[in-house]
Amino acid sequence: MDYRVLNKNQKDRMNAISNPDYVMEWENPEFMVYLMGELPKIRRYQKDKEAEYEISSLEKVLATYDAFLSEKSAFIEEIAKKISDIQNLKGSWYGLSLYEIETYISLHSFCLISGEGGIGKSYFIKCFEEQLEQNNIEHLCIYGKFEKNTNNTNNINVEEIIKASDEGFVFVFDAINEISEEGQNNLIDILTELKKYPRIRIIISYRTNSMDNVILKKYQEISEYEYKFPGVSFESALSEILRLSVPDVYMYEDILYSNNALLLSMLCDVLSSQKLVAKTENGIASITFILEQYIKKL
Structure with a gap:
């Protein structure tokens, strides 16, 4: 096809x-x-000024990278040389490691x-x-x-x-x-x-x-x-729950920390229902309860 x-x-x-x-x-x-094919950026520190030329040279090489078209082995060799040039001037430089580059290219x-x-x-x-x-x-x-x-x-x-x-x-x-x-x-x-x-x-x-x-x-x-894959962030999940004006958010802590997008969406669906106001703390906070209520809404 x-x-x-x-x-x-x-x-x-x-x-x-x-x-x-x-x-x-x-x-x-x-x-x-x-x-999408990007590489990590160089972490800049004020104390790196003495190696500014070498760091800028490394940035120029990084800018030539194409995840499809670059010849990976040659690119890594060139990056290794540029990092070595910087570390010859500043042995404690941690702005970018060859390991990071190799990892993302993999x-x-x-x-x-x-x-x-x-x-x-x-x-x-x-x-x-x-x-x-x-x-x-x-x-x-x-x-x-x-x-x-x-x-x-x-x-x-x-x-x-x-x-x-x-x-x-x-x-x-x-x-x-x-x-x-x-x-x-x-x-x-x-x-x-x-x-x-x-x-x-x-x-x-x-x-x-x-x-x-x-x-x-x-x-x-x-x-x-x-x-x-770590899922969704705790902060964004908490933000969605708070948007629903839900009291006692602490009751859902375990679910918020789960990073599980499906379960968190189910929780939001359940908590948005006006029929659940009188439910007990232990009931509404349990995963089983949330799944039961979610299925009932379908």
Whole structure:
């Protein structure tokens, strides 16, 4: 299938079920920036003035980086030399480490995203796909939740993706735990082929404790970096709760600290109901109660 047609089909289906009534920020918003292909900035300190020329030279090299087109090994070598030049002048310089650069370049090649269910991985992937579209980056984003009962990997045209990758391509598959084990194994073969092309970036997500360990290990072995997705921030979740003018917010502390986007949205839905004013403290603060009330509202 044409990857553009497949991508539009997946995007439309995701848009149809994504209508968040509550806006919460990610616990680590910078991850989106790095996943889009950026590198960390140099941390500037006033005491670094004596190495200003060398630091500026390092910044110029960093500005040349392209997550698709840069020759990674040569780029890392050049960065290593620039950092060494700075440390020769200031042995205690901590403005940027080579390890940071290598880490994010690995992330740009093949990133595996893991996290518990309901924490917001799929919605994050949706937001990421929107960023790719806004930046006119060729991509294919598939959601495992829509592929449970289909032979999903047959729709992926590997040759077509390779041909479309001259200026860069991002292949995304969300929630691989949702597809069959046969599909998971077939996808590994596809990813192994795509990985041969440095201008194709790969992002895969899965729910923790939901896959066969042998299959999961294969994904971890071929990926370059695994990111533990932390969910939404406590501060933004608290802000949404306070917006509802809810008394005794402390009662929901455990849920607020869970970083679980799905559970927090359910909590907001339940607390917005005027029928729950008389409920007991222990009842309304329990996860079981929240799930029961949420289901009743559907």
